[in-house]
Amino acid sequence: MGQVQFTRILYKISGEALMGEQSFGIDPTMVERVVADIIEARNMGVSIALAVGGGNLFRGVALASKGADRVTGDHMGMLAIIMNALALRMEFDKRGVPATVLSGLAVPQVCDQFTQRGLIAARDAGDVIIFAGGTGSPYFTSDTAAALRAAEFGADAVFKGTQVDGIYSADPRKDKNATRFDTLSHDDVLSKALGIMDMSAVTLARDNDIDLVVFSIHQPGELARVIAGEGTFTRVSRT
Numbered sequence: 001m002g003q004v005q006f007t008r009i010l011y012k013i014s015g016e017a018l019m020g021e022q023s024f025g026i027d028p029t030m031v032e033r034v035v036a037d038i039i040e041a042r043n044m045g046v047s048i049a050l051a052v053g054g055g056n057l058f059r060g061v062a063l064a065s066k067g068a069d070r071v072t073g074d075h076m077g078m079l080a081i082i083m084n085a086l087a088l089r090m091e092f093d094k095r096g097v098p099a100t101v102l103s104g105l106a107v108p109q110v111c112d113q114f115t116q117r118g119l120i121a122a123r124d125a126g127d128v129i130i131f132a133g134g135t136g137s138p139y140f141t142s143d144t145a146a147a148l149r150a151a152e153f154g155a156d157a158v159f160k161g162t163q164v165d166g167i168y169s170a171d172p173r174k175d176k177n178a179t180r181f182d183t184l185s186h187d188d189v190l191s192k193a194l195g196i197m198d199m200s201a202v203t204l205a206r207d208n209d210i211d212l213v214v215f216s217i218h219q220p221g222e223l224a225r226v227i228a229g230e231g232t233f234t235r236v237s238r239t
């Protein structure tokens, strides 16, 4: 394996990634796979934190589109994120790797609430930090929460595992002529509306000089390869 290219990363895991082949919920096999990949990356000496989504369980906007209250729907979405984070923490516990869930939404009986001091304490203790509950506020996405926590964590990059192996000019599953980019700038992603993350997440990453690295979640061990500058990925950096 090549030389490690990053010191500290924030790995954004969408709810969809935890769903595996299912159409809803959490696939324990997928949780095992994702956690094994993260432990492999951690063993390379990279400081790693996770930010989880909740779309496999609940999205506030889906409820709101049927006429329900958006804010309550988003609270439900953030609770879904916490459920995913707990599933990941259980798997780390099982493997004897210390992991701490820090939630933007306070659910004190279940996990610690996010604070910068809590983050630093967990980071210095060498725990894998699992950021949950999004930003704690409605109308945001877990991508934006990932960019925010990446800045607070002091990450060099947000890694995003997706269904395909990088950023394409169009969805390669729908358009045969779609081409893959090896490198892009944040402004390219914004101006071409490439839709890999929402615009607030990309802007926050750009303004804090945090790279975005997009790769496929379907290849076991790909996270470690990409950290070593191998594998297939698109890297978004400030020009």
Ligand code: UDP
Pocket (backbone or CB within 6 Å): 013, 014, 015, 016, 052, 053, 054, 055, 056, 058, 059, 060, 061, 073, 074, 075, 076, 077, 078, 080, 081, 133, 134, 135, 136, 137, 138, 139, 140, 141, 142, 143, 145
């Ligand atoms: N959410 C929110 N504020 C946040 C992050 C998430 O209200 O800061 C809610 C929102 O309802 C969203 C849901 O949590 O639909 C799940 O997050 P997201 O859809 O971003 O998850 P992903 O697509 O990554 O699985």
